[in-house]
Amino acid sequence: MSTKYKELFEPAYIGKVQIKNKLSMAPMGPVGYADALGAMNQRLQEYYVERAKGGIGLIITGICSVDLDIEGMVRPGLPCPTQNPLAFIHEAYQMNERIHAYGTKIFLQLTGGLGRSALPGFATKFIAPSENENRFDPRIKHREMTIEEIKNMIQKFVMSAVVAKKAGFDGVEIHAVHEGYLLDQFAIA
Structure with a gap:
């Protein structure tokens, strides 16, 4: 091994979680890699295990959606810890055990949804923090979310984090401030 970049191969910490090296795999959207119950399908699981190897x-x-119903996302689309928590835990726990066998840590990335950045055809309910046009098709108008919908989304984040912990994930990452998805839109609403 080259000693020029040896620091890359030394342990690091994120909070109390020790990472064996400073090499991290950035998240990439797993659209279409959920099974019918909202769990990660076998193909996606194998992909992550190969990265650990x-x-x-x-x-x-x-991204894993905290609530597919809030926007009426097509199914199977994104994995969703709250769609069927037991199925999600069952599938993810087995995957995470295999990943941990290689000394790799894994965080579950959670998203609140797409908001005005929803691709036409991917969602059936068009919402946003405030009334707005769709980013891709200005003919589509997104209605303002209700206070109850916002509270429900917050609760689904909490539920998803609990499911992630039970499934053996080492942490969660909140998907925000990227491409203008739903959570980002609260910052500019």
């Missing part, structure tokens, strides 16, 4: 220190999964 390759020596990566931290895997951050692609």
Whole structure:
């Protein structure tokens, strides 16, 4: 091994979680990699396990929706810990055990949804923090979310984090401030 970049291969910490090296796999959207129950399908699980075999220190999964119903997302689309928590835990726990066998840590990335950045055809309910046009098709108007919908989304984040912990994930990452998805839109609403 080259000693020029030896610091990359030394342990690091995120909070109390020790990562075996400073190599991290950035999240990539797993659209279409959920099974009918909202769990990660076998193909996606194998993808993450192969990254662990390759020596990566931290895997951050692609976005998992905290609530497919709030926007009426097509199914199977994104994995969703709250759609069927037991199925999600069952599938993810087995995957995480295999990933941990290689000394790799894994964080579950959670998203609140797409808001005005929803691709036409991917969602059936068009919402946003305030009334707005769709980013891709200005003919589509997104209605303002209700206070109850916002409270429900917050609760689904909490539920998803609890499911992630039970499924053996080492942490969660909140998907925000990227491409203008729903949570980002609260900052500019």
